[in-house]
Amino acid sequence: MSARTRPRLAVWKFASCDGCQLSLLDCEDEFLTLAGAVQITNFPEASSAVEAGPYDLSLVEGSITTAHDAERIRAVREQSKHLITIGACATAGGIQALRNFADINDFIAAVYASPEYITTLATSTPISAHVPVDLELRGCPINKAQLIEVIAAYLAGRKPAIGAHSVCIECKQRGCVCVMVQGVPCLGPVTHAGCGAICPAYRRGCYGCYGPMESPNTAALAREWQALGATPRDLQRVFRSFNAAAKPFSTESAAHGD
């Protein structure tokens, strides 16, 4: 394809750890092929050649935590035909959304000696709270095979094959023995698929880094956890982590506590 017809790809960063955009560079075998199928026009972490918009496809990492970033995401949306959020920060607010459950001034004072230099919002919010989003890819971090799938689907003009079922299905597909029946509390039954059930394969319970699946029964799972000895504090902590601000998890976490 000539440069003229290849879609223009942009990658944007908001409050995040860089891990999801790194997943693009971690596609070692596919990276050069991908770079040949699109024009990478804005990907500052990987290239100094930064071009102005408009862009055909924008991948957005990170959550909105400053007034400046709330403005910036609107400008990104205006310049982007298709916008995909990548990861738990962009899709649910990320671990930094724990501030939503606390007093931001206490958070700033705990970390910075001169709070007046710091400008930040009291909340960390997902991209969809600010602009329309065409597709949300979950995970902390995203699965790079799913990233390739959504880009390939975009290029082919088809719907990406991304399931919204729970981690339990992937766990069975991987052939793992259920850790809950061995007495290990697991969030797999209420967590969105996509990781490939990594934690059970490593003999630990899922900790929910892909966020809630489409119809999670968190209350029933919380009762199972209690039967295995989990305290209210354990339950509040586990629902209040990398996807704390996702509605089903924030509601469930509020039902437990010290």
Next chain:
Amino acid sequence: MATKTIRVDYLTRVEGEGALDLEISEGRVTAAQLRIFEPPRFFEALLRGRGYTETPDIVARICGICPIAYQMSAVHAIENAFGVKVEGQLRALRRLIYCGEWIESHALHVIMLHAPDFLGFPDAIQMAREHGDLVRGGLAMKKAGNELMRVLGGREVHPVNVKVGGFYRAPSRAELAPVAESLARAHEIAVGLARRVSAFSFPQFERDYEFVALRHPHEYPFNEGRLVSNRDIDIEIADYETEFEERQVAHSTALHSMLKRRGAYLVGPLARYALNFDRLPASVQTLAHECGLGTVCRNPFKSIIVRALEIVYACEEALRLIGAYEPPALAAVPVTPRAATGFGCTEAPRGFCWHRYEFDAEGTIRTVRIVPPTSQNQPSIEADLAALATTILDQPEQFIRDRCEQAIRNHDPCISCATHFLALSMRRT
């Protein structure tokens, strides 16, 4: 002569968001600032009230590029607080997963972020059109490092298998065998890479850094050792706060870390190499000399050679560890929490990462302080910029801008890591 400002508004090929301001007055550089505007995420605040078992998973999220560094410093600090010793094959597995992180992170930096500066390209993709073998080799090394992370950790970014006391599951020898094959190939590529990058053209530029790194009695450092410098620092990691302090500056959401008695210092590959050359195996020492390096390298542009040598070392060390591996009887030693304070310090690819945690009797975090490598290097990076810019003021502005950006990349700053950390210690008297 009027004051002139040279500005780079958004640094590229670095991890995170930063900018550069140079102020020139009367033909002199009067200010050089690496401005960090990445929004803070307040990890030291959000960790309060969390449990010790979930801490390795949470701190990993500080950095997607070096999650193992945060997990390792955290588990060592927690074990230090609770009086737990992790030894034998479990200790070896921790060293092994750290090798994986060094390989993937250094390969990313050398090939995709730094080498394009020396060969005159805006990125590795365009560089691949003329230097396809170099880029493909770099990607193959990166893949080998990531494969090691995936087998031992479950995935490359934010691995799930690291646990206080050891691991959730120890790998079998059969799982590690294919990784050894990839590492052997990566080792061969890395040796060629070290020779190749040593033939790059380097600016004549040296600085008299105070290098600070871990030093261990027998090993090139990953997880353990004393903190030493090429001047008079030689302390236990628990004494870090007696010699070092963090200061907040208006132009950065990252704290600046300083030696209380002397100011700026440097951490990372140049520091590790200078302070631990005698801990490298003879094979790597010989290769270093073939690449034109002595036992100390003070030219920050040549950090690309030292990173390539550290990839060679990490591949050799990983192969040695896999060769000697016997699966342990238990994947983790038992841990009982207690009210205590613990310290951890390990060598992230870009320099040491220091943690302190204070726990209550149930193992809930009361206070935490985390000092990442980039906030330690920020004052030295600014000093590099001021010294370097002074020597090239007669050049066109674009050249000055490009060369200064390259000088920042010399230290592989991880801005996402550095931001958020300001000191609880500053609040205390």
